[in-house]
Amino acid sequence: MATPPLVDLHCHGALGHEFGRDTDGSSRAAAHHRAGGVGTLVASLVSGRPDTLIGQVATLAPLVASGELAGIHLEGPFLSEERRGAHDPSVLTDPDLALVESLVATCAEAGAPNALVQWTFAPERTGSGELVAALARHGILPAVGHTDASAEVVTSMLASIADTCGRPPLVTHLFNGMPPFHHRAGGPVAAALAAAGRGECVVELIADGVHLSADVVRMVFETVGPQHIALVSDAMAATGLGDGAYTIGTLEVEVADGVARLADGGSGRGSIAGSTSTLADCVRWAVEVAGLPEADVLTAATTTPASILAS
Numbered sequence: 001m002a003t004p005p006l007v008d009l010h011c012h013g014a015l016g017h018e019f020g021r022d023t024d025g026s027s028r029a030a031a032h033h034r035a036g037g038v039g040t041l042v043a044s045l046v047s048g049r050p051d052t053l054i055g056q057v058a059t060l061a062p063l064v065a066s067g068e069l070a071g072i073h074l075e076g077p078f079l080s081e082e083r084r085g086a087h088d089p090s091v092l093t094d095p096d097l098a099l100v101e102s103l104v105a106t107c108a109e110a111g112a113p114n115a116l117v118q119w120t121f122a123p124e125r126t127g128s129g130e131l132v133a134a135l136a137r138h139g140i141l142p143a144v145g146h147t148d149a150s151a152e153v154v155t156s157m158l159a160s161i162a163d164t165c166g167r168p169p170l171v172t173h174l175f176n177g178m179p180p181f182h183h184r185a186g187g188p189v190a191a192a193l194a195a196a197g198r199g200e201c202v203v204e205l206i207a208d209g210v211h212l213s214a215d216v217v218r219m220v221f222e223t224v225g226p227q228h229i230a231l232v233s234d235a236m237a238a239t240g241l242g243d244g245a246y247t248i249g250t251l252e253v254e255v256a257d258g259v260a261r262l263a264d265g266g267s268g269r270g271s272i273a274g275s276t277s278t279l280a281d282c283v284r285w286a287v288e289v290a291g292l293p294e295a296d297v298l299t300a301a302t303t304t305p306a307s308i309l310a311s
């Protein structure tokens, strides 16, 4: 399947390299995704301590300045402990506005003042409103995710982000890192699908054949439409390599049969820890396995995510 250059808004690395660890490894990871068909790539950082994140952003910002990366995505550390997935619980915290300012200053010093493009947080955390205002001031798009909040809290946060930022927010990998939809308590899934259906947010989906079933991916395309969906890879360091032992942030990961999970002493029940797919793999899966129209899948892997970066 020939595809136009894809746009991946959420990607942690490849070829054994996690973005932000070192310059050369970050460049190699980016080159792997480029070779796989991604024309525009945002590097994602999992939750870390402030000094770790400052160091990682200092490593990545020059790659944004040189055009190897389109931007940086902070995934945490202002996330829900209950819905942390593959994030280190010891570094999760309420929004820290000093960290936002330090990271923005780090990017400016590296000659990439607008390098931070999106920031995932849980809206139930104390200080979320102030965080949204700070992100808006710096042109960083707030993304709701890794959250245990009710539908009401998520609905009102999505509306408030749209108001404050003047553009629709993102929802980080819809379904993953949040409570499952329940018909008497719809939670973040109900809130996000309703907002996306009204054109008031864009939902990320990891269509790698592991994170979501084909029927769920089809349901989202058929209810909110591809102009409100951004397919993302959420690719971690094992992408492009085989099964084995890896890390995500400070946590150990085992990859078996291409599925990355937090190491758990062999029980096989560790949280899924990102994907081992490129965005092109996800596009192929969505067309060939989920059976979605190619044009719709490409919209969700090109035009829609590009609109997030353009606005």
Ligand SMILES: CC(=O)N[C@@H]1[C@@H](O)[C@H](O)[C@@H](COP(=O)(O)O)O[C@@H]1O
Binding pocket: 012, 046, 075, 084, 085, 086, 087, 173, 175, 176, 177, 178, 211, 234, 271, 272, 273, 274, 275
């Ligand atoms: C880098 C990152 O955060 N990736 C998340 C992971 O944390 C979460 O465990 C998984 C499954 O989430 P689920 O168990 O809620 O479906 O989705 C994504 O891989």
